[in-house]
Amino acid sequence: QKEVEQNSGPLSVPEGAIASLNCTYSDRGSQSFFWYRQYSGKSPELIMSIYSNGDKEDGRFTAQLNKASQYVSLLIRDSQPSDSATYLCAAYTGGGNKLTFGTGTQLKVEL
Amino acid sequence: ETGVTQSPTHLIKTRGQQVTLRCSSQSGHNTVSWYQQALGQGPQFIFQYYREEENGRGNFPPRFSGLQFPNYSSELNVNALELDDSALYLCASSPATSGRETQYFGPGTRLLVL
Numbered sequence: 001q002k003e004v005e006q007n008s009g010p011l012s013v014p015e016g017a018i019a020s021l022n023c024t025y026s027d028r029g030s031q032s033f034f035w036y037r038q039y040s041g042k043s044p045e046l047i048m049s050i051y052s053n054g055d056k057e058d059g060r061f062t063a064q065l066n067k068a069s070q071y072v073s074l075l076i077r078d079s080q081p082s083d084s085a086t087y088l089c090a091a092y093t094g095g096g097n098k099l100t101f102g103t104g105t106q107l108k109v110e111l
Numbered sequence: 112e113t114g115v116t117q118s119p120t121h122l123i124k125t126r127g128q129q130v131t132l133r134c135s136s137q138s139g140h141n142t143v144s145w146y147q148q149a150l151g152q153g154p155q156f157i158f159q160y161y162r163e164e165e166n167g168r169g170n171f172p173p174r175f176s177g178l179q180f181p182n183y184s185s186e187l188n189v190n191a192l193e194l195d196d197s198a199l200y201l202c203a204s205s206p207a208t209s210g211r212e213t214q215y216f217g218p219g220t221r222l223l224v225l
Contacts, residue, residue: 004153032211043201043216044154045113051211088153092210097167099144099203099214101153 001026003093006102014110019076021105023089026070033065035074036088038104044088048074079109113137115204115217123223124192132187132220134202140215142166142208143185145177146201148219154201160185161208197224 004025013019021035032051036044048063050056050072056063062075072091076083086104093100114137124130136143142161146154156169160179174190183204189196199221203214 008151034213036216043199043219046213046215049213090153095210097142097144097159097161097208097210098156098169100156101146103151103153 002102003027003100004089004091004102006087006089006105008103009106010108011105012108012110013079015079015081017079019079019083019107019109021074021076021087021089021107023072023074023102024070025072025089025091025093027091027093028067028070029095030091030093032092033063033072034090034099035061035063035072036090036101038086038088040085047087076107079107081109081111083107084109113204113215113217115202115215117200117202117217117220119220120218121221121223123225125225126192126194128192128224129188129190130192130222132189132200132202132222134185134187134204134217136183136185136202136204137215140204140206141183142205142212143179143183144203144205144214145185145187146203147171147196148199148201150198157187159208166208192224194224197222 035047050063144159145157158168205212
């Protein structure tokens with residue numbers, strides 16, 4: 001079982017719709033979770049961090065964390081073509097300083 | 112822009128050669144982590160340096176080594192290059208190493224091994 005798992009996609013949504021990206025993790029000790037966006041040929045850039053159960057909103061982005069279910073999600077409201085990218089879920093695992101990434105979900109926002 | 116810089120941006124080497132990649136951390140950050148990202152995969156943790164000492168290592172062989180300098184800049188050295196070492200190499204800096212900090216990535220170095 002991978003430590004952080006994501007559906008590789010591609011996930012296609014029409015412009016203006018809500019995109020829902022999901023991630024599960026296996027290390028129950030993980031406390032810190034991150035969503036990064038990566039455009040093709042570029043490096044990852046931080047979208048959101050979340051540490052507590054519940055929702056965290058920042059503009060069009062909402063991160064959701066459920067530690068009991070070991071599940072993290074990212075919602076993107078009013079999706080724009082510029083949101084088309086690969087979204088990486090990451091968590092600190094192993095009780096230390098190792099940031100473990102999923103394989104990423106490719107999002108395509110269609111006109 | 113994160114303030115993290117890497118050099119060079121691209122590099123082509125042949126199998127068996129050695130390579131050194133460089134990273135300059137964001138101002139005020141004393142921790143740097145290195146990652147390898149193969150095509151279509153997420154970044155894989157190579158190791159982390161904190162205050163010039165190795166502070167954790169992923170599943171990479173000893174031919175992957177690193178250094179961190181007093182100004183917190185860092186190097187990744189790879190010896191005896193193999194074809195599978197072709198990847199995007201990313202460094203990320205953070206202000207500490209408690210296992211909660213956001214890591215900020217540099218633009219990466221794309222290495223091709225022929």
